[in-house]
Amino acid sequence: MMLMRTIAIALSLMALHCSSDGGDDGGALENSVSLLFDGEDDYGSAGDIDITLSETFDVCSISLWFKPEATPAEGSMMMQFNPEIEGGRNAMQVSIYWDTSDRVALHFTPDLDGVPGARLFADLEDPEGWNHLLVTFDANASSDNVRLYLNGEETGSADQGSPMEAIGNIQFGRQGTGVNHYNGYLDEAAIWEAALSADEAVSVYRDGRPGNVLVDYADYRSSAALKSFWRMGDENFPTEANVSDRISGNNFTIVNGGMFADDTP
Ligand SMILES: [Ca+2]
Ligand SMILES: [Ca+2]
Numbered sequence: 557m558m559l560m561r562t563i564a565i566a567l568s569l570m571a572l573h574c575s576s577d578g579g580d581d582g583g584a585l586e587n588s589v590s591l592l593f594d595g596e597d598d599y600g601s602a603g604d605i606d607i608t609l610s611e612t613f614d615v616c617s618i619s620l621w622f623k624p625e626a627t628p629a630e631g632s633m634m635m636q637f638n639p640e641i642e643g644g645r646n647a648m649q650v651s652i653y654w655d656t657s658d659r660v661a662l663h664f665t666p667d668l669d670g671v672p673g674a675r676l677f678a679d680l681e682d683p684e685g686w687n688h689l690l691v692t693f694d695a696n697a698s699s700d701n702v703r704l705y706l707n708g709e710e711t712g713s714a715d716q717g718s719p720m721e722a723i724g725n726i727q728f729g730r731q732g733t734g735v736n737h738y739n740g741y742l743d744e745a746a747i748w749e750a751a752l753s754a755d756e757a758v759s760v761y762r763d764g765r766p767g768n769v770l771v772d773y774a775d776y777r778s779s780a781a782l783k784s785f786w787r788m789g790d791e792n793f794p795t796e797a798n799v800s801d802r803i804s805g806n807n808f809t810i811v812n813g814g815m816f817a818d819d820t821p
Contacts, residue, residue, distance in 0.1 A: 583759070583773030587744065587766055589789035591799065591810070592625065592817040593729040595632070595739020600728035600799060602808035605637055608726065608747050608784040608801075614695035614719040617748040617778070619760055619769070620652060621821045623686045624740035628654040632738040633731035635745065638724030640733055645669040647723050652691070653736065658683040662691055664702050666718040674702035674714035686743075686821035688761050694751035695719045708761035710754060726784075728808065741819055743788045750781035766821055770802065789816035 593599065602608075609616055622634055633639075637650035646669045655661035658680050665673025680687055690705040693716070700713035728745070730737045744766040752760065755775035760767060762774075772779045785802040792800045799808045 583762060583767035583769075583771075583776065585766060585768035585770075587787070587790055587820045589816040589818055590621070590623075590741040590743035590820050591728075591788040592741050592815045592819070593738050594813060595626065595629075595737050597730075597734075597737060597812040598814040599730040599737065599811050600808040600814060601811055602726040602728070602784075602786075602801070603806045604725050605722035607806040608804050609722050609749050611722050612719050613722060613749060615749060615751045616691075616693050616720070617746075617750060617752040618650070618652070618689075618691040619744070619746040620689050621686060621743040621745075621766060622660075622689070622740060623819065623821070624654075624684065624738075626739050627657050628683075628738070628740065629736070630654060630656055631731065631736040632740075633736045634660075634728065634738050634740075634742060636727050636731060639727040639731065640724055641668060642724035643721070648720050650691075650720075651731070652689060653731070654738075660687075660689065660706075662689075662702075662704050664691065664693065664714075664716060666716070666720050671716075671718070674716040676702065676704040676712040676714055678704055678706035678711040680706070686741075686764065688764070688766075688821070690752065690757045690760055692751045692757075693720070697751075705754075705757040705761075707764070708758040710757070726806070726808070729814065741817060743820055745784075745786040745788070746782060747784040748778050748781045749783050750778045752776075752778055764821060 632654040635652040651663045662676045703713040759774040759776035
């Protein structure tokens with residue numbers, strides 16, 4: 557009798573769970589604001605990469621939601637590792653930018669002056685709306701070490717099996733020390749020290765509604781490997797002109813007037 561009742565309660569809890577927002581995953585996260593960059597001089601400057609990732613990392617994933625405010629100029633930079641090329645011209649760099657007005661690109665290289673690294677592209681069906689990119693990197697895979705996903709679907713992969721040295725810092729909204737400013741919104745940026753799977757890419761995209769990557773849900777199983785999570789104003793330290801990192805404390809400073817906006821995916 558007790559067993560029957562336990563089963564009945566378990567079944568009713570499952571039914572409740574399945575009827576919640578999103579259908580099956582419980583991964584909902586309230587998301588009220590994103591960060592808008594003016595395309596003139598705004599940018600966000602986070603701390604060193606090695607606050608987020610290991611000094612040498614052989615796996616990582618990067619998640620970023622974005623929506624331009626105006627037709628993006630070619631080269632507009634949304635997010636960059638090592639923007640000032642610290643360590644000289646042979647340094648690592650990761651860049652997520654607009655290649656054309658309807659195509660975004662990833663450049664992921666351990667050696668900017670030497671090997672070409674991985675350069676991948678994603679054509680946008682709706683370049684004016686919110687879109688989601690997920691980059692995954694696994695130096696230990698035999699091939700296709702770097703993969704790019706747009707809205708949960710893989711758009712390309714490349715061989716780049718060299719581990720990455722964490723050199724320099726992480727920057728949002730411009731390239732280098734002051735070119736290719738991005739005019740638009742960024743939201744819910746995340747970095748893991750793990751290479752997320754194709755199934756996880758679908759779950760993180762979550763049909764266009766950012767999920768709560770602080771916990772596992774659906775096919776997403778990498779919450780323990782989440783290293784930085786910038787919500788772009790949600791759950792922010794209230795008195796600072798910055799964006800709080802929920803995990804590692806790699807908070808970033810908003811420079812030259814980026815604004816929190818109530819436009820979110
Ligand atoms: Ca947000
Ligand atoms: Ca400004």
